[in-house]
Amino acid sequence: MTSRKVEVGVGFFVALAFASLLMMALKVADQGVSGTGETYNLYAKFDNIGGLKPRSPIKVGGVVIGRVGDIHLDKEDFTPVVTLVISEEYRDFPDTSSVSILTSGLLGEQFVGFHPGFSFDGIETLNEGDYIADTKSALVLEDLIGQFLFSQNKDD
Amino acid sequence: MAFLASLGRKTLNIFSTVGRAFLILVGAIVARPQPLKNTSLVIKQIYIVGVQSLLIIGVSGLFIGMVMALQGYTVLVDYGAEESLGPMVALSLIRELGPVVTALLFAGRAGSALTAEIGLMKATEQLSSLEMMAIDPLRRVIAPRFWAGVISMPMLALIFSAVGILGGHLVGVDWLGVDSGSYWSIMQSSVDFEEDVLNGVIKSFVFAVVVTWIAVFRGYDLIPTSEGISAATTQTVVHSSLAVLGLDFVLTALMFGTN
Numbered sequence: 017m018t019s020r021k022v023e024v025g026v027g028f029f030v031a032l033a034f035a036s037l038l039m040m041a042l043k044v045a046d047q048g049v050s051g052t053g054e055t056y057n058l059y060a061k062f063d064n065i066g067g068l069k070p071r072s073p074i075k076v077g078g079v080v081i082g083r084v085g086d087i088h089l090d091k092e093d094f095t096p097v098v099t100l101v102i103s104e105e106y107r108d109f110p111d112t113s114s115v116s117i118l119t120s121g122l123l124g125e126q127f128v129g130f131h132p133g134f135s136f137d138g139i140e141t142l143n144e145g146d147y148i149a150d151t152k153s154a155l156v157l158e159d160l161i162g163q164f165l166f167s168q169n170k171d172d
Numbered sequence: 173m174a175f176l177a178s179l180g181r182k183t184l185n186i187f188s189t190v191g192r193a194f195l196i197l198v199g200a201i202v203a204r205p206q207p208l209k210n211t212s213l214v215i216k217q218i219y220i221v222g223v224q225s226l227l228i229i230g231v232s233g234l235f236i237g238m239v240m241a242l243q244g245y246t247v248l249v250d251y252g253a254e255e256s257l258g259p260m261v262a263l264s265l266i267r268e269l270g271p272v273v274t275a276l277l278f279a280g281r282a283g284s285a286l287t288a289e290i291g292l293m294k295a296t297e298q299l300s301s302l303e304m305m306a307i308d309p310l311r312r313v314i315a316p317r318f319w320a321g322v323i324s325m326p327m328l329a330l331i332f333s334a335v336g337i338l339g340g341h342l343v344g345v346d347w348l349g350v351d352s353g354s355y356w357s358i359m360q361s362s363v364d365f366e367e368d369v370l371n372g373v374i375k376s377f378v379f380a381v382v383v384t385w386i387a388v389f390r391g392y393d394l395i396p397t398s399e400g401i402s403a404a405t406t407q408t409v410v411h412s413s414l415a416v417l418g419l420d421f422v423l424t425a426l427m428f429g430t431n
Contacts, residue, residue, distance in 0.1 A: 019212075025223040026215050032226070033327030036334035037369075043356065044262050044337060045365035071357035083353060125255045125358060 054104035056144045057085065060115050060128075065096045066154025067126045068117055074100055074128040081106045084128060100128065100148075109142045110135035116152035126154060193389045199310040200318045200388070213316035214323075221282045221317070222324030226331070228281055229274060233332040236269060237261060237339030245348050257350050258359035261340035262333075266368050267428065270333035271376035272420050275383055278325055279412040283387035286317055287408040290391025291401040299392075314388050321384030322377070329376035371427045378419060383412040 065087065074082040082102035090097050100115070112133025119126050133139075133150075142148065240261050248254045290313065293299050299309040337359075344350045363369070387408045394404035 019216075022216055022219040025219050029218070029223045029226060029324075029327065033330050036327075036330040039334050039337075040266070040330065040369045041365055044266070044334075044359055045363045045369055069357070069361050071353065071360065073351065073353050073357075080351065080353060083357070120252065120255065125354060 055082065055101045056104060056107075058100040058102060058142055058144075058146055058148055060098050060100060060148040060151050061090065061095045062098060062117065062151050062153050063095060064153040064156060065098060066117055066119075066156055068098065068128070068154065069126075072125065072127050074102065074115075074130055076106070076130045076132060081130065098128070100130075107141075109133075111140045111142060111146075112150070113142065113148060114150035114152065115148050117154035119155065189393070192393055193385070196310065196314060196389050196392055197318075197385055200315040210311070210316055213312070214319050217316045217320030218324055221286070221320045222328060225278060225281050225324070225328060228277055229328045229332050230335050232273065232277060233265075233270075233335035234339040234342075236273065237265065237336030238343045240264065240269075240336070241340035241343040241348070245344060245350070254344075254348075254350050255354040255358055257340070257344045258355035258357075259362035261344070262337050262359045262363050263368065265333045265336040265340075266363065266372045268420070268424070270329045270336065271372055271379055272416060274325060274329040274332045274376060275379035275416040276413055278321075278328065278380075279383045279387070279409055279416070282321065282324075283383050283408050283412055284405045286321070286384070286387040287391040287394070287405050288401055290314070290317070290388065291394045291396070291404055294392065294394065295396035295398075295401060297396075314392060318384050318388050321387070322380045325380035325383070326373050326376045329372065333372065375420070375423050375427070378423060379416050382415050382419060386412045386415065 068084060068087065070084055070087060072084045073080045074084065082100060085099035085101040087096060087098050089095070109130075110133045112135075114131045114133065116129045116131070117126055118129040135141075241257060244257050244260045245254055248256055248260070290299075293309075293313065299313065302309045302312060341352070341355060345352045345355050390404040390408045390411075394400045
């Protein structure tokens with residue numbers, strides 16, 4: 017009877033340790049499986065994505081509607097293409113919507129800001145696989161400083 | 173002359189202690205590999221050493237994760253970088269606190285018990301009786317306890333880190349309002365499985381060998397009186413804590429120091 021209790025206890029212990037290892041591998045380290053629930057994909061081309069990373073949030077006015085999926089370089093015009101994985105809950109954004117890469121706080125992580133456009137008759141909605149035409153790139157601090165210095169020099 | 177003699181005696185003592193410690197280690201591991209015959213003994217010891225430590229490990233892990241999230245948040249929020257809470261909690265738990273705190277708790281919870289148990293066996297001459305019956309006490313008593321400690325501690329450290337990260341999530345996300353997705357996603361992009369998780373496991377394996385070895389040796393080698401047992405139990409906790417903290421610096425320098 018005691019030996020049974022011991023065996024059950026050790027089995028529980030080992031199972032718990034494996035669960036922790038699995039959690040480390042899948043949830044904490046980078047081999048994670050992303051996303052839960054139904055989603056659809058939109059694509060956006062940017063000139064510069066700055067520090068955007070896969071799984072960064074996509075926000076409409078601060079509300080998270082999805083996550084960045086894959087980021088790769090378009091083979092023809094060499095611009096970064098970002099896959100936007102958006103929850104099925106939020107559908108029917110108008111074709112005139114725009115996306116921009118924003119930073120939360122001064123040193124925070126970067127996220128995709130999604131700005132729904134005006135919708136009236138004759139405007140189509142964004143569906144699976146569509147490209148968003150109107151994009152604004154990430155703000156790169158060095159470029160800003162460079163522009164500032166350049167304009168300063170011209171004034172002299 | 174007397175000074176020289178006492179110096180010589182001390183040196184000889186240290187060397188013979190180290191020698192006996194190695195003999196026990198070798199006796200418990202290398203010279204007598206009997207995995208099948210002793211499995212049930214090892215399982216019983218894993219129950220005593222590992223399963224019964226689960227509660228203290230889980231509770232400490234939870235609270236350490238929660239405290240780190242709270243402290244980290246108050247600092248990070250000033251820079252608007254509270255989203256980096258996830259990697260901060262995860263990396264410090266997986267790399268350092270998980271293995272080290274588990275080893276310290278293990279030394280106090282299980283190591284001292286091992287020393288006292290073996291010491292009392294020696295004081296009541298149970299070990300000598302085993303030898304009388306032609307049963308090697310190293311094989312029957314020491315080896316299962318040693319292996320149980322070595323097997324249990326890395327698993328305890330993993331559980332500690334996992335529970336701590338969940339505790340950090342509890343405070344950071346559910347209480348202080350850090351975005352849950354950011355907590356996990358930035359953690360995933362900064363934690364590497366081989367670099368961080370596996371190195372943490374290796375660390376805690378080394379600590380396991382050292383702590384269990386010290387505990388077992390102190391028990392086997394003590395002076396068989398009630399004072400001897402109490403002194404040996406104290407020495408187990410003190411020596412293994414110091415060894416863990418010192419080794420931790422060396423291992424960290426080897427693993428993470430060069431990049």
